[in-house]
Structures are given as structure tokens and as C-alpha cells.
Amino acid sequence: MEIQWRKSSHSEQSGNCLELAVVDGDVLVRESDDPGVIVRTTPSKLAAFLAGAKAGEFDDLV
Template identity: 70%
Template sequence: MEIIWRKSSRSADTGNCLEVAVQDGEILIRESDDPSVIIRTSRAKLRAFIDGAAAGEFDDLA
């Protein structure tokens, strides 16, 4: 089965594109400029990360 990758419309012109897909219940994440490297995670772990980022837990990395 072919993986269907999606990326945010906000990243279209920046070149800094993360793409996401779902395969067999896992969330897949990759950078569009290096598509051979794929991170696999669960929906719950991705949600925890997104919530932490929204709360500013990773602001010191930017």
C-alpha cells in the first residue's frame, strides 16, 4: 500500500517541510528534503509532543 504524505500549507514556500502520514496505525514523520529518514510514533505520543510544544516546553530549542 502506498503511503500518502501530507504537509502543512504553511511550510509550502519555506523549504522547512515536515510531512506526516499514517500507516498501520502509526504516525510517520519525515523531512521533505531527506525523505529516507522516517520517524515512527503513536498518536498518543505525537499528541503529547504537540501539547508540550503548544505550552512552550521546547521554546528554548528555537
């Protein structure tokens, strides 16, 4: 099975971005410039992170 990676339309054209995929109900996350390192998480954990990001909780990191 080939993994179907997705990235944000806000990603840089140079490929410097995060990519996500769903495999067996889990969410995989990797950096496009280092695709060998993959983090596996659950949809609920990703949803909690995205809610925090949308609320600005990580704005000081960028």
C-alpha cells in the same frame, strides 16, 4: 499502498518542512529534504509532543 504524506500550511515553500502520514495506526514523520529517514511513533506520543509544543515547551529550540 502509496503513503499519503501531509505537511503544515505553515511550512516553507522551499519544501523545508516535516511531513506526517498514518500507516497501520502508527504515525510516520520525515523531513521533506531527507525523505529516506522516517520516524515511526504512536498517535498518543505525537499528541503528547504536540501538547508540549502548543504550551511553548520547545520555543527555546527555534
